[in-house]
Amino acid sequence: EDKVVQSPLSLVVHEGDTVTLNCSYEVTNFRSLLWYKQEKKAPTFLFMLTSSGIEKKSGRLSSILDKKELFSILNITATQTGDSAVYLCAVAAGNNRKLIWGLGTSLAVNP
Amino acid sequence: GAGVSQSPRYKVAKRGQDVALRCDPISGHVSLFWYQQALGQGPEFLTYFQNEAQLDKSGLPSDRFFAERPEGSVSTLKIQRTQQEDSAVYLCASSLGGDYYEQYFGPGTRLTVT
Numbered sequence: 433e434d435k436v437v438q439s440p441l442s443l444v445v446h447e448g449d450t451v452t453l454n455c456s457y458e459v460t461n462f463r464s465l466l467w468y469k470q471e472k473k474a475p476t477f478l479f480m481l482t483s484s485g486i487e488k489k490s491g492r493l494s495s496i497l498d499k500k501e502l503f504s505i506l507n508i509t510a511t512q513t514g515d516s517a518v519y520l521c522a523v524a525a526g527n528n529r530k531l532i533w534g535l536g537t538s539l540a541v542n543p
Numbered sequence: 544g545a546g547v548s549q550s551p552r553y554k555v556a557k558r559g560q561d562v563a564l565r566c567d568p569i570s571g572h573v574s575l576f577w578y579q580q581a582l583g584q585g586p587e588f589l590t591y592f593q594n595e596a597q598l599d600k601s602g603l604p605s606d607r608f609f610a611e612r613p614e615g616s617v618s619t620l621k622i623q624r625t626q627q628e629d630s631a632v633y634l635c636a637s638s639l640g641g642d643y644y645e646q647y648f649g650p651g652t653r654l655t656v657t
Contacts, residue, residue, distance in 0.1 A: 463644060474649060474650050475586070475634075477645050477647060480644060524644040528591075528599060529576075530591055530599055531644070535585050
């Protein structure tokens with residue numbers, strides 16, 4: 433059965449810290465891995481990763497995929513209170529366009 | 544439009560009533576998805592359309608749930624004879640299709656069944 437596992441489930445840090453969120457997957461016929469940020473509303477798209485070893489970067493956020501070890505990490509440097517959210521990882525696999533979702537990592541950044 | 548829109552944003556229904564939730568996807572997006580999200584949980588897949596064809600409805604929890612997208616654009620999720628356990632946020636997302644797997648979400652409809 434296809435599955436996506438995120439760790440940790442929750443994390444509390446202080447402003448300015450750097451955090452690393454993990455997403456591992458076991459799926460048949462991997463297509464791509466996606467990261468989303470969800471605050472109190474709908475998830476917003478952050479990154480889509482298809483190739484191993486190529487870092488995607490947007491401001492203080494970056495992400496990379498390892499297709500050999502079947503995982504991805506999302507890094508956030510110099511965290512701010514506005515980074516507090518649930519970060520969701522999802523994988524597209526097979527011919528079905530349905531995404532397989534992890535349970536998310538709840539990040540709280542304290543001032 | 545610029546993004547996915549959903550209406551209504553909030554809906555309160557009495558147990559047993561029927562409700563209809565609407566989703567307007569991003570113009571030109573081929574794929575449309577419906578999700579149910581309970582508080583503190585990730586999105587749970589309900590159903591998916593490619594243009595007007597409903598290709599996967601494996602996530603619909605019961606035959607009280609029905610979705611359509613007759614012209615391949617706007618979609619409606621209908622819930623008949625609502626129950627309290629149907630209370631959740633219903634999210635719609637659209638995707639361009641092809642090699643573009645990223646889905647863009649609407650703001651959701653919060654359904655409360657009393």
